[in-house]
Amino acid sequence: VTKPASPVYLFLNLFGNIMEEKIRGEDAVRMLYAEHNDRISAQGGKKLYYTVVRPGGLTTDPPRGAAALELNQGDTKSGRISRADVAALCVESIRYPQYTGGTTFECYDADTGAPLASVGLSNIMKSKTDNKDFVAGKERRGQNWGELFRGLERD
Numbered sequence: 001v002t003k004p005a006s007p008v009y010l011f012l013n014l015f016g017n018i019m020e021e022k023i024r025g026e027d028a029v030r031m032l033y034a035e036h037n038d039r040i041s042a043q044g045g046k047k048l049y050y051t052v053v054r055p056g057g058l059t060t061d062p063p064r065g066a067a068a069l070e071l072n073q074g075d076t077k078s079g080r081i082s083r084a085d086v087a088a089l090c091v092e093s094i095r096y097p098q099y100t101g102g103t104t105f106e107c108y109d110a111d112t113g114a115p116l117a118s119v120g121l122s123n124i125m126k127s128k129t130d131n132k133d134f135v136a137g138k139e140r141r142g143q144n145w146g147e148l149f150r151g152l153e154r155d
Contacts, residue, residue: 049101056108079108
């Protein structure tokens with residue numbers, strides 16, 4: 001979403017500027033929450049937090065669960081992930097606001113994670129990776145949802 005020179009961005013943006021609209025939407029969400037929190041803090045109210053989830057290429061595969069997933073921040077890697085796992089991840093992120101509140105992250109099956117520049121080809125070929133060829137430094141893995149979310153950096 002934030003890498004306009006990447007092949008994936010360029011390709012997907014051909015379809016109605018989808019990537020430009022995604023980042024515009026994300027930025028609008030962040031701005032609305034910041035404005036609300038600025039207003040409410042002056043009144044002594046409770047802050048609200050958002051979570052932006054950026055799934056990789058969506059599949060109809062069965063869910064694999066938290067232990068099979070990888071989260072990353074910085075828009076440097078992607079892969080494929082089942083729709084069911086994205087749904088579960090979104091629901092579970094609500095249960096862990098101490099880790100997910102005010103964050104943006106990418107999610108994908110760990111064994112499909114690849115550098116952004118090569119994602120289009122690996123997704124088309126539906127290839128798995130050993131996920132050790134490229135380490136961005138912000139990857140998160142865990143045996144359960146709490147472990148998976150722990151350590152995410154706030155925006």
